[in-house]
Amino acid sequence: MKTFTEKSNEIFVRVIDDYHLLDNVDAPVNNPFEIDSIENKLYLKCWIDTVQWHLEDIIRDPHIDPAAALLLKRRIDRSNQDRTDLVEQIDSYFRELYSHVSPLPEATINTESPAWAIDRLSILALKIYHMREQVERTDASEEHLERCRQKLNVLLEQRVDLSTAIDQLLDDIAAGRKYMKVYRQMKMYNDPATNPVLYHKK
Numbered sequence: 001m002k003t004f005t006e007k008s009n010e011i012f013v014r015v016i017d018d019y020h021l022l023d024n025v026d027a028p029v030n031n032p033f034e035i036d037s038i039e040n041k042l043y044l045k046c047w048i049d050t051v052q053w054h055l056e057d058i059i060r061d062p063h064i065d066p067a068a069a070l071l072l073k074r075r076i077d078r079s080n081q082d083r084t085d086l087v088e089q090i091d092s093y094f095r096e097l098y099s100h101v102s103p104l105p106e107a108t109i110n111t112e113s114p115a116w117a118i119d120r121l122s123i124l125a126l127k128i129y130h131m132r133e134q135v136e137r138t139d140a141s142e143e144h145l146e147r148c149r150q151k152l153n154v155l156l157e158q159r160v161d162l163s164t165a166i167d168q169l170l171d172d173i174a175a176g177r178k179y180m181k182v183y184r185q186m187k188m189y190n191d192p193a194t195n196p197v198l199y200h201k202k
Contacts, residue, residue: 004170005163008042008118012125015046020129025054038093045086046122052079053126083119090115091182094173103179110169113182117166124162128155 002010018030029047033039058064059072091113134140134148172178188194 003163003167005118005121005166007039008121009125009159009163011039011042012046012122013129015043016050016125016129019047019050023054025051025058038090041086041090041093042118042122045083045090045119046125048079048083048086049119049122049126052076052083053130055079087115087119088182088184090118091180094170095180095182098173098180101174101176104176107176107179109181110178113180114166114169114173117162117169121159121162121166124155124159128152128159131155 019027029044031040031043031047033043055072055076059069059076064072094114131148131152135145135152137145169178173180192199
């Protein structure tokens, strides 16, 4: 039986490959997994990350029209909120999955929730894909290729370590050795009631 991160990593690789079939930030998402399944959420999570990765590339064009850059910035802000909302949905899945577990008296809390660790795993899949692109370039110097090969090896090792740590965390939660305590994100700059630039405009 596959571990949770084995399943997640497979989905993330599939998403990134699917995106690059068209390589277009406006391409429609074609999520193949059943609605409300955790697989569906993982696919959508990585799709959002992948589109945002490329939006971040586009907005760094030194020749971009300022008006277009502002629209892109607004889109990236919305994407960040969508990403946060989806991470919280994934954490809700874990809370429900382990709702029957009674933490042991000596149980400890983790520095981050499972879903925020999986968020990092999704970003790591993107780093690996794009670093491998650099390694395979035919128009770059050998020095550049070697630097990128070294970085790719580190990223691949990091994926193994992070995957192992996430699976260990999930095993610990299931056994009651760790317990989940999820804090909902409070992005004050998105809230017209807490961003002073917005509420002073009223």
